[in-house]
Amino acid sequence: MLQFELALAYEIVGTRPDAVPGPWYDVRVCGTHSVRLGRFLLEPDCGLDRLADADTVIVPGLADINQDPPAELVEAVRAAHKVGARVVSLCTGVFVLAAAGLLDGLRATTHWAHTDTLAARYPLVTVDPDVLYVDNGSVLTSAGKAAAMDLCLHLVRRDYGAAIANIAARRLVVPPHRAGGQAQFVTTPVPAQDEHALADLLPWVMRRLDQPLTVEDLARQSNMSSRHLTRHFRSVTGTTPLQWLLTQRIRRAQELLESTNDSVDAIASAAGMGTATTLRRHFHRTVGVPPDTYRQTFRA
Structure with a gap:
């Protein structure tokens, strides 16, 4: 035990x-x-x-x-x-x-x-x-x-x-919940030998989640080919660049739903999801509830 x-x-x-x-x-x-x-x-x-x-x-x-x-x-x-x-x-x-x-x-x-x-x-x-x-x-x-x-x-x-x-x-002295409701994320363990590969790129992306980033944008920023970047992403995060990016956008939306009174449209823009419709679709699929329900249920 x-x-x-x-x-x-x-x-x-x-x-x-x-x-x-x-x-x-x-x-x-x-x-x-x-x-x-x-x-x-x-x-x-x-x-x-x-x-x-x-x-x-x-x-x-x-x-x-x-x-x-x-x-x-x-x-x-x-x-x-x-x-x-x-x-x-x-x-x-x-x-x-x-x-x-x-x-x-x-x-x-x-x-x-x-x-x-x-x-x-x-x-x-x-x-x-x-x-x-x-x-x-x-x-x-x-x-x-x-x-x-x-x-x-x-x-x-x-x-x-x-x-x-x-x-x-x-x-x-802890948060009432961490990074979401029914679908809560933890960081996939990073193999030590690959820790340097995306060390600069990931923070760069996090500062630009409101922008319409593509795999090609990430590849250019990291001076890698798209194929090489995808291989590193799978090794380091256990998923693809686009799936990782979507996860971070959902997490950003969760944070804003918890801490602000911004509209779903404004949060969709701030999280790089484009429209409220797009945010609602991906949010419900990932978290299990619509953004408005999440805010009502889980906001501290």
Whole structure:
């Protein structure tokens, strides 16, 4: 078990904001025995049989994904979900959910270092390495480490509303959400040997997102051929120049929706999307909701 994700989850769902008028989460740590986490000793409050009574089950990260998750844990999580519990995994806790069959046919994520392993071991799971979390309704998964915080704040937002989630985030001195709503982006790990290839180009592009940039524009700026540029982009970012550029434009639009009262037309222009119609089409496809809905739901 990874203590970082466990502590994050407990800090968020285990601490009731003063602004909550009614009941808050009643948090219990369930397990079969005491666990030493570094210099800390974790004593469970109750056994795994209590998961059957839970409304939400949160599975923290596993310390060793090369070992099969404990069979009794897998069965307890499966049984809890079968009787209606919402099941949430943080980081590598996703391997427990996958072993229980809860992710078959669904999108899921985990720490970027383990997405390939998850995909290879559980081919029925659609693994998305480029998000902070995935919400499938009754089954939710987070990416690695601090993304556990994003998912836990998302749970609070779902259960108690954006205002309470924002209060919880301010208490933690973190943003209430990072770079979006249902489709949140993380930077694809950059291979060390390619870090220099686009080091000057990417900031140059970010300063000009309002302009109608093309692959040829980027190639000229970086003194590369278009083919060479595309190869470097795939190596460094894991995607094509145009897809990366679209992602940055959507992120810029998200930031403006969150922090300004500008019209969708003005934001479309500032993000280099041209028209509000174009922005709405790409925004809805990427984020899952229209810009106006995003602003109402996720603006801090």
